[in-house]
Amino acid sequence: MGVSRIDAVGSGPRFVLGSASPARLQVLRSAGVQPMVRVSQVDEDAVAAALPAATPPEGVVTALARAKAEAVAAALIADADPVVADCVVVGCDSMLLMDGELQGKPHTPDVARARWAQMAGRSADLLTGHCVLRLDEARIVAQAADCSTTTVHFAKPEPEELDAYIATGEPLQVAGAFTLDSRGGWFVERIDGDPSSVIGIGLPLVRRLLGDVGVGIAQLWAVGAQLGADSAR
Template identity: 45%
Template sequence: MRLVLASQSPSRRMLLEQGGVTPVLRPAHIDEDTVIASLHDAPPTTTVSTLARAKAEVVVPEYPDDVVVGCDSMLLLDGELLGKPHTVEATIERWKAQRGKQAQLLTGHAVWFGGEWVVDTISTTIRFGDASDADIEAYAASGQPLECAGAFTLEALGSWFIDSIDGDPTSVIGLSMPLLRRCLYRFGLDASDFWA
């Protein structure tokens, strides 16, 4: 039995590998905008957990005897749910809007095993530093935050600009290891079953 990660995120892979797991990487490509549009005015936690499950559902048929994990993260800032900025310009705009503020990073998890699902969302409070314009522009130009929910990472260059967090740091990186452990326990499995 293997742990299959329905993601191409290097951060999620890193968390699992640091936790002793060599995951099977099977990125799932879904039309996130279509999924979000189909949810109408769903609560933000429902949006991220639905996206996580949609990713995992793509992968489950290929790995019927394994544990499949899908995740999705978005930032809730001033009542608006924000995904990846994708461009340098959008990243700069985001950072100018969020610097000095507090927001919630929501990470949805969908874990499948043996025909059963466990779906949950973790919320972590992020306090953004009051970064200078020059630092925001340099950070955006580095490319690191372009494909990250909320236009930041907790690790690497982003570590300069996050003043504090309240909650699970692994969920901010992209996959809550404590939540994954609890999901495995629900299936009668142990985290150590997957250690290399």
């Protein structure tokens, strides 16, 4: 089977999300997709370090997303998972571009606090790289990748608010040390761009990339509805 759109409602590929992010999973479920989750285990720092020094920020996050999608696809093929007969694997990576520097997950309270000292009352760009791989009969037959950019305007948390936020642990494991859809949303004044990309997976961009590899959103909705019906039995 070549890569082509499937017009019959009820048939189509399985969506494989190459991420452990609960926020990305919830965005997709709310949007009518029932993804299979497979975590890439990619060493993000190693991938970024191997890129040429002149790689632009958008290229860095897109390369990371591609590495994650390729790692998940390779694992599915190696495991002979039945899903590789017809699926799309989607990898994502988000980083905050602030003062010309890409910022990923802070991991520690001290780093998170330093990030917020820099961000508070200012604006920065949240870059999210996306890569979509189309698998057919255990082969990658098409791929598409791109980056979305959304400008985030931050509030100035009060010291006790920032202390309480960091104590929750939430900002330690998210790009830029903030979320839009959880506690961090209290400290985002507004955004210019796509809110879903700030959460971690940009629906408008992913829709375009899926179209580039021959998959329509209606197909994914139909597959999601069928999976939901099967699980309810």
